[in-house]
Amino acid sequence: MIPMITAAVLGCIGIAVYGMFFGLVLQGVDRKWAARMQARYGPPLHQPFIDIAKLLCKDNIIPKNAVKSVFNAAPVIALAASITILLYLPIGSIMPVLGGWGDIILVIYLLTVPGLAMVAGGLASGSPYATVGSQREMVTMIAYELPLAIAVVAIAWRLNAAGVADPFSLVTLAQTPVWGVVGIPGIIGLLLLMLAIAWVTPAELSRVPCDTPEAETELCGGLLVEYSGKNLALFSLSGAVKMVAMATLTVVLFLPWNLTWFIPLTGAVGIVADLAFFVLKVLLVVFFSVSLIRVGMARFRINHLVTFYWGYITLIGFTGMILLVLDAVLGMGVVA
Amino acid sequence: MSNKPVYTIPIGPIHPALKEPILFTFDIQGEVINAVDFAPGKVHRGVEWMGMRRNPVQIVHLCDRICGICGVSHTLAFARAVEQIAEIEVPERAHYVRSIIAEFERIQSHLLWAGVAAHELGFDTLFHLAWRVREEAMDVIEYLTGNRINYGIVQVGGVRRDFTEDQFPRIRKALETYEGLVNKLVTLFLEDTTIKLRCMNTGVLTEKDALELCTVGPTARASGLKMDVRADAPYAAYGDIDVKAILPDVYADCIKGDVYDRIVVRLFEVVDSVRIIRDLMDQMPAWPVLWETRYAKILSTCKKAEGEAIGRVEAPRGECFHYVRMNGSEAPQQWKVKASTYSNQMSWLKILQGEQIADIPIIVASIDPCMSCTDRVTVIRDGSPDVMTKDTLHRLSVEKTRRLQA
Numbered sequence: 001m002i003p004m005i006t007a008a009v010l011g012c013i014g015i016a017v018y019g020m021f022f023g024l025v026l027q028g029v030d031r032k033w034a035a036r037m038q039a040r041y042g043p044p045l046h047q048p049f050i051d052i053a054k055l056l057c058k059d060n061i062i063p064k065n066a067v068k069s070v071f072n073a074a075p076v077i078a079l080a081a082s083i084t085i086l087l088y089l090p091i092g093s094i095m096p097v098l099g100g101w102g103d104i105i106l107v108i109y110l111l112t113v114p115g116l117a118m119v120a121g122g123l124a125s126g127s128p129y130a131t132v133g134s135q136r137e138m139v140t141m142i143a144y145e146l147p148l149a150i151a152v153v154a155i156a157w158r159l160n161a162a163g164v165a166d167p168f169s170l171v172t173l174a175q176t177p178v179w180g181v182v183g184i185p186g187i188i189g190l191l192l193l194m195l196a197i198a199w200v201t202p203a204e205l206s207r208v209p210c211d212t213p214e215a216e217t218e219l220c221g222g223l224l225v226e227y228s229g230k231n232l233a234l235f236s237l238s239g240a241v242k243m244v245a246m247a248t249l250t251v252v253l254f255l256p257w258n259l260t261w262f263i264p265l266t267g268a269v270g271i272v273a274d275l276a277f278f279v280l281k282v283l284l285v286v287f288f289s290v291s292l293i294r295v296g297m298a299r300f301r302i303n304h305l306v307t308f309y310w311g312y313i314t315l316i317g318f319t320g321m322i323l324l325v326l327d328a329v330l331g332m333g334v335v336a
Numbered sequence: 337m338s339n340k341p342v343y344t345i346p347i348g349p350i351h352p353a354l355k356e357p358i359l360f361t362f363d364i365q366g367e368v369i370n371a372v373d374f375a376p377g378k379v380h381r382g383v384e385w386m387g388m389r390r391n392p393v394q395i396v397h398l399c400d401r402i403c404g405i406c407g408v409s410h411t412l413a414f415a416r417a418v419e420q421i422a423e424i425e426v427p428e429r430a431h432y433v434r435s436i437i438a439e440f441e442r443i444q445s446h447l448l449w450a451g452v453a454a455h456e457l458g459f460d461t462l463f464h465l466a467w468r469v470r471e472e473a474m475d476v477i478e479y480l481t482g483n484r485i486n487y488g489i490v491q492v493g494g495v496r497r498d499f500t501e502d503q504f505p506r507i508r509k510a511l512e513t514y515e516g517l518v519n520k521l522v523t524l525f526l527e528d529t530t531i532k533l534r535c536m537n538t539g540v541l542t543e544k545d546a547l548e549l550c551t552v553g554p555t556a557r558a559s560g561l562k563m564d565v566r567a568d569a570p571y572a573a574y575g576d577i578d579v580k581a582i583l584p585d586v587y588a589d590c591i592k593g594d595v596y597d598r599i600v601v602r603l604f605e606v607v608d609s610v611r612i613i614r615d616l617m618d619q620m621p622a623w624p625v626l627w628e629t630r631y632a633k634i635l636s637t638c639k640k641a642e643g644e645a646i647g648r649v650e651a652p653r654g655e656c657f658h659y660v661r662m663n664g665s666e667a668p669q670q671w672k673v674k675a676s677t678y679s680n681q682m683s684w685l686k687i688l689q690g691e692q693i694a695d696i697p698i699i700v701a702s703i704d705p706c707m708s709c710t711d712r713v714t715v716i717r718d719g720s721p722d723v724m725t726k727d728t729l730h731r732l733s734v735e736k737t738r739r740l741q742a
Contacts, residue, residue: 037461038460038461038464038465039464039465039468040464128343128344128345128346129345131343132345132364132367132693135367208458208459208460209458209530211458218353218693218694218696218697219693295460295461296461297458297459297530298454298457298458298459298462298528298530298531298534299457299458299459299530299534299694300530301533301534301692301694301695302367302692302694303367303692304533304534
């Protein structure tokens with residue numbers, strides 16, 4: 001029992017460091033990509049690190065009419081929750097630290113916690129901008145949760161229908177590419193679900209066109225408007241970690257392949273090769289669902305955002321799910 | 337809907353949505369604007385006060401600095417007023433030089449606005465593109481006048497620099513660049529789904545309201561009012577060429593007077609400016625560009641002048657109006673600047689009503705406000721700003737007239 005706990009503790013610390021580091025690198029890469037697409041030079045790759053270091057050196061300013069306890073607790077909760085998500089997600093061929101204690105449903109719940117912490121922090125900061133931002137964040141969360149849940153449930157159900165045991169476990173998902181068990185309709189369905197998830201990512205990460213809760217030009221930062229110094233650094237880190245989590249989730253659901261499945265590599269070499277391949281996949285996801293979308297669009301109005309996610313993206317998700325069901329019904333020897 | 341609490345959101349004086357200081361106070365219900373009020377006067381710099389202590393040759397340079405974007409419009413309006421009072425005959429070629437610079441200014445001002453509008457919508461890619469494209473106009477202006485802003489080219493009685501034949505190829509190159517870009521810009525701004533979604537039927541100003549609120553420039557034209565000082569009361573070289581007011585129906589089928597129509601008007605005015613510059617270059621008359629090269633002569637003429645006059649210029653944002661009164665002394669007795677935003681700002685109350693918080697930045701920006709052009713007065717008493725009622729203003733003006741008559 002003791003070595004297991006030690007391993008878990010060490011793993012948690014390792015994951016926390018990895019999550020923050022990789023998240024900031026991803027943010028740097030995203031900023032560079034966006035700048036290049038906008039014909040700018042862009043900041044250096046390590047700019048997010050500089051930003052965080054600067055914020056950590058600065059004082060926390062707490063507004064007079066803020067609810068101090070909630071205001072200070074929110075960033076900590078947000079960061080802790082974001083890191084916790086990573087404990088349940090596999091990295092390359094390294095299986096999740098807490099893989100045995102939770103499944104993908106838990107991950108979906110955990111994904112909402114940083115958002116809720118931000119809402120709480122925003123409401124506690126006593127600024128009208130933050131209040132409007134918090135209301136918008138809640139509406140945004142309600143809007144994108146359904147398509148996300150649809151995609152996850154549909155994939156797990158399809159695996160279950162194919163006779164895979166324990167389909168909600170992330171270990172299963174990471175080791176069984178769902179593409180392998182489906183036929184033509186299923187592949188179309190999965191592509192649609194992938195599209196839905198690609199659009200959920202910017203909403204989950206509050207990026208353009210879904211940065212409505214932060215809306216720089218309208219709400220000057222929305223729910224983060226009163227945050228400064230270390231608290232803001234924690235929120236920024238939480239955002240970075242969440243970016244890793246969302247990208248990893250997409251990779252696990254849709255691109256779970258490892259290099260070692262195709263090329264016989266063993267030991268440390270295999271793990272490193274898988275990690276490199278994993279980073280590549282994460283970068284691919286970030287490029288398409290964060291950088292590309294955010295340079296190509298204007299910000300949504302909150303009512304447009306709800307219409308978009310509840311209307312179009314949910315519809316795409318449902319169509320994908322129906323196609324998966326159809327695929328299972330048509331597929332050989334599978335009981336729907 | 338009606339049982340939602342009403343809360344107040346202040347926007348400004350400093351806010352990322354505003355490019356210049358002004359204070360808006362919004363009463364918000366949910367996400368919808370219930371009522372709006374605004375308080376200008378946050379960038380009052382006493383330009384008129386400074387001007388009334390200087391001579392017209394000096395004021396011209398002060399005019400350049402009233403606005404950072406429409407530098408030539410204010411100067412041109414002031415110079416025209418003084419030239420009328422002093423009965424100075426401006427050489428033909430100077431009129432052409434003034435008009436060409438004014439048109440390049442329109443191009444850069446509209447592109448700057450397009451970039452700002454894109455940024456207000458959260459569309460930063462388009463913002464970067466518009467501002468990059470704008471650089472071509474800035475480069476030509478710098479090439480011709482020596483400065484990117486505060487050109488210092490217009491002076492009483494003509495212009496300080498002439499264009500030579502060997503400068504024309506550079507101008508033509510810039511015009512060709514813009515002609516090549518037009519289709520791209522139109523596609524990007526007017527056919528983009530998110531821009532249409534955000535701008536169509538947003539901030540609607542009907543033709544009737546536009547007329548009653550005395551709006552000017554692109555704001556008025558987007559609502560369907562056919563008015564353009566260049567066409568209605570031609571000044572400089574505009575009488576020699578064909579200028580028509582651009583209405584949104586050059587692109588759209590009907591005129592709605594929304595934010596989208598304001599984008600249409602400004603984009604197609606850029607297109608029209610390119611054509612106007614070509615026409616002007618084709619018929620440019622010969623030298624000279626100055627009525628009088630000796631400053632002493634200009635100064636003594638201005639000093640002798642008596643009377644009052646107005647100068648009207650179609651600035652990129654709308655009509656720019658200068659009133660000057662000279663009484664035979666070195667400095668003008670009275671100088672009044674009315675920038676286009678002064679006429680346009682009251683339309684904010686109308687077009688912001690009932691819209692959403694998300695649309696505040698783009699609607700506020702859609703009339704292309706320039707607060708430092710507009711702010712002519714600010715009242716601070718005992719450290720707190722005061723609201724001047726109509727009665728107070730009337731009393732003050734009567735008192736001032738009595739003072740002048742005494």
